[in-house]
Amino acid sequence: MRTVLDVVGVCFLAAVLLVVAFACRRRWLSRDGGTFDCSLQLAEKDHGRGWALGLARYVGDDLQWFRVFSLAWWPKLVVNRRQLQGITTRRPVGNEPLVTYAGHVIVDAELRDRTVHFAMTEEALTGVLAWMESAPPSSQTYH
Template sequence: MEWLGVVEGVLVVLALAVLPLVLFALRRRWLARRGSMFECALRLSTRGTRAGTPGAGWALGVARYSGDRLEWFRVFSLAFRPRLEITRRGTTVLETRAPDDAEVSALYGNQRVVVLTDADGQQIELAMEGGSVTGFLSWLEAAPPETCYPV
């Protein structure tokens, strides 16, 4: 009967190890069903990164459009709510650029960096594929007439 307790213990540990993976897969599926997603890394600002560490501060994620908002989710998270929402109104693109040498290793391949300020004046850097950059800029420019989008 001693072995029965060991088997139960192993099954409990196995269930606890598998449960986060199942939740992660369910979250990813739920996010994909609620709108098309694209790979999008995020860096809020370089001020919060470790001083002297080039390329630091990037978080891998996915983004999707939801009306007048861009919702950004961390890739490795169990949260069903977006970590960041960027509204179309008041968002200004400062520049688009290629990642520098230090950033290349932290980002997905062939991504471009879009530097912008949101409605609150916070500087945000997004890294996404070229087609996604085109879609993002088009989405910003397609704002309703009463909004002002400086290019």
């Protein structure tokens, strides 16, 4: 019986430490502001599949995306604002409302070499559009 309690205690302690690590990581990522909840479709699949919950932040000319349930200190995806060529939005369809944060819109970002699908709030989308347009005139490219 004592070994069972020891195992349960160790598992409980590990779970608490993991929650604390996730909270500290999120706090560290959000330390400079410019951070918002943002899901990303990691794999091109039908609507509602391949999505991962995450958060994004602005760092200079880059938009960095991090998974929520990860202990990695580096971003999973980095999009430079010079790569962005266009953005379209749509409402979630199929299973997408179930696998993204509530109230988010789907943002299809056209990059030079591919399309990336994000899910974010309307307010975050306004921030992304303002960030795109705020590049210095010498660095903007128009197509």
